[in-house]
Amino acid sequence: MLVIGIDPRVVDRVLDHLMPTDRLVVTSPRTDRNDRLRRRLTSERSLARLAGRVQVLDEDVPAEIESYDHVVIAEPISGDGAGTDKVIEQAREKLVPGGVLSLATPLGPPTPGGAGTEIGRLAQACAVRSETVFAAFPPLRVHHLRLGQPPVALASRIAPAYTPTRVPVTRDMRIDVDGVVAVAAMAGVALLTQRLFRRPFWLIPAAAALPVAAFFRDPRRLVPDEAAEANAIVSSADGVVLSVDEISDDRFGTSNTSWLRIAVFLSVLDVHVNRSPVAGRIAAVIDEPGGYADARHPNAEHNNSKYTVLDTIHGSVVVAQRSGLIARRIVQRSRPGALLSRGEKFGHIRFGSRTDIYLPADSAHPTVAEGDRVTGAETIIARWI
DSSP: OEEESOOHHHHHHHHHTOOTTOOEEEEOSOHHHHHHHHHHHHHOHHHHTTGGGEEEESSSSOOSOOOEEEEEEOSOOOSBHHHHHHHHHHHHTTEEEEEEEEEEEESSSOOTTBHHHHHHHHHHHHEEEEEEETTSSSOEEEEEEEOSOOOGGGGGGSOOOOOTTEEEEETTEEEEHHHHHHHHHHHHHHHHHHHHOSSSTTHHHHHHHHHHHHHTEEEOOOOOGGGGSTTEEEOSSSEEEEEEEEEEOOOSSSSOOEEEEEEEEEOTTSOOEEEOSSOEEEEEEEEEOOBOOOTTSGGGGGBSEEEEEEEETTEEEEEEEEOOSSOOOEEEOOOTTOEEOTTOEEEEESSSEEEEEEEETTTEEESOOTTOEEOTTTSEEEEEO
16 A cells, blocks of 8 residues: 555555555655654554555655555645546555555545646546544545556455444444434434324334334444455345255356346344345446335235345356335445455445345355345355365
């Protein structure tokens, strides 16, 4: 990783998230700040373990030809379009194909022709993720841009992305931001009901807030050590296996038409977060309108669905998010071109539903059977042959 500039808050955040095999280069003409960082790396016990993997250079951008998986521009960009183009081009030259560039602009309406306008255009086309940081002063809009088509093989080398759309409740439990909004709405209804009626009708929406929050729960999941093997395929959802069968389907724009399909039913009591069963690159997201039959019924195949088509080193894989009798909204938060690691979250379905995984029939064999209970990201449901 390369960090251009030496804003202490940004550097500290990067140091906190370095993985054991990562190497970091920090470059800045601010020699006073560079010296302070060098002293910290040698004096602070918490950072001493990183001293051999962190290099601090007294220059603006390193002149040597070297490529990095991730480049961070540490200081917010607020100059004009020409200056922005120069900074981004310098950083881009240091990225490997498919690498990520992280940068920030001040929050607020962009000045015509300014940095916010230029970066906004890039974000529309290239953002892996964008987020607002209110803890900074002034608040910032941070963009993580993947400039160029990433190779499919890169997906197997990355860890699941941090998802800012989850609100932590405990160390191992989070609530999806949609759930926070729903609970807040319930609380508002309870407060309004209490003011309008003398009888305790407000207890009804207040009591409903807890199960609504539980539905949107997002527990911490760890891909098991066994799934670190290249041939392991994990479940996309929590639930019960409805069926394991071979079918023909030519709707997905791939050369493969014969699929091993593993269907999982999610009740209203299950975790409804959807995860990628394999490491790959999203090739397409296909919306297919339909009905709202009970997800356990054969007609559920024709329900309103969203298909995420993944390119992998083993061939194409498809994850189908299907609505159910109660489920009415499918959320898919990743866009075509994005990389997903095995077990990474990419969306959810509201209330009872079904998730199907399509694997090339001649390349994978199942390890589960109808009626088996599976856990998203943790249960191995199939293996590559």
